[in-house]
Amino acid sequence: MTLELTADEVLTTTRSVRRRLDLEREVGEEVLRECLAIALQAPTGSLRQDWHFVVSNDREQCRAVGSVYKQVWTSMVTDEYLDASVSRQGAEGDQASWLNMMGSARHLAEVFPEVPAIFVPCITGRLDGADAMNQAVKWGSVIQAAWSFMLAARNRGLGTCWTTVHLQREADVAEILGIPFDTVQQVALSPVAYTNGTDFKAGRRKPSSDFVHVNGW
Numbered sequence: 719m720t721l722e723l724t725a726d727e728v729l730t731t732t733r734s735v736r737r738r739l740d741l742e743r744e745v746g747e748e749v750l751r752e753c754l755a756i757a758l759q760a761p762t763g764s765l766r767q768d769w770h771f772v773v774s775n776d777r778e779q780c781r782a783v784g785s786v787y788k789q790v791w792t793s794m795v796t797d798e799y800l801d802a803s804v805s806r807q808g809a810e811g812d813q814a815s816w817l818n819m820m821g822s823a824r825h826l827a828e829v830f831p832e833v834p835a836i837f838v839p840c841i842t843g844r845l846d847g848a849d850a851m852n853q854a855v856k857w858g859s860v861i862q863a864a865w866s867f868m869l870a871a872r873n874r875g876l877g878t879c880w881t882t883v884h885l886q887r888e889a890d891v892a893e894i895l896g897i898p899f900d901t902v903q904q905v906a907l908s909p910v911a912y913t914n915g916t917d918f919k920a921g922r923r924k925p926s927s928d929f930v931h932v933n934g935w
Contacts, residue, residue, distance in 0.1 A: 728872055743834065760862040787881065872918075878909065
């Protein structure tokens, strides 16, 4: 069952969901497979499809992976880290927005062990020392597919959030999920859960004039 959002609505309201994840409701395998089927239609460099997608709705696996995420995040984002980082955010309004986001991120770290499902996009082979072109092909393929998964999830009332801090202990997560660490590289980790309410809106962004360059820089 989908929310029947338009393409524009899906694209502009798929948010990083941290606080509004329903930790009690189970996420079935069928809906995960529906999202994966859409993800596999994403463009892939040279049609190689050298990606893998690990999903789990096994609560014990999710708890183990979520505990790794929580440990890494809480050890990294200390009060000293926050104090040093907030001053780099510029204007007072930007600082307030950043602190609000970090509060949301802290909440996700605390509850990550309780999320009902997880999604881990991966690539075949490891990119340690790879040149820029080969890295671009690999990242460009798998990230598009992972985003398609997240868009499909949004249209089914599910929330996701792209995170990467667990990669500091990628080998531990590989062991939990049975991922062959030497030949498959993890790209990200996302919680997957139904959301409390589905009325998400477009996010706050700086004006396009700060970033958009037409007919040259």
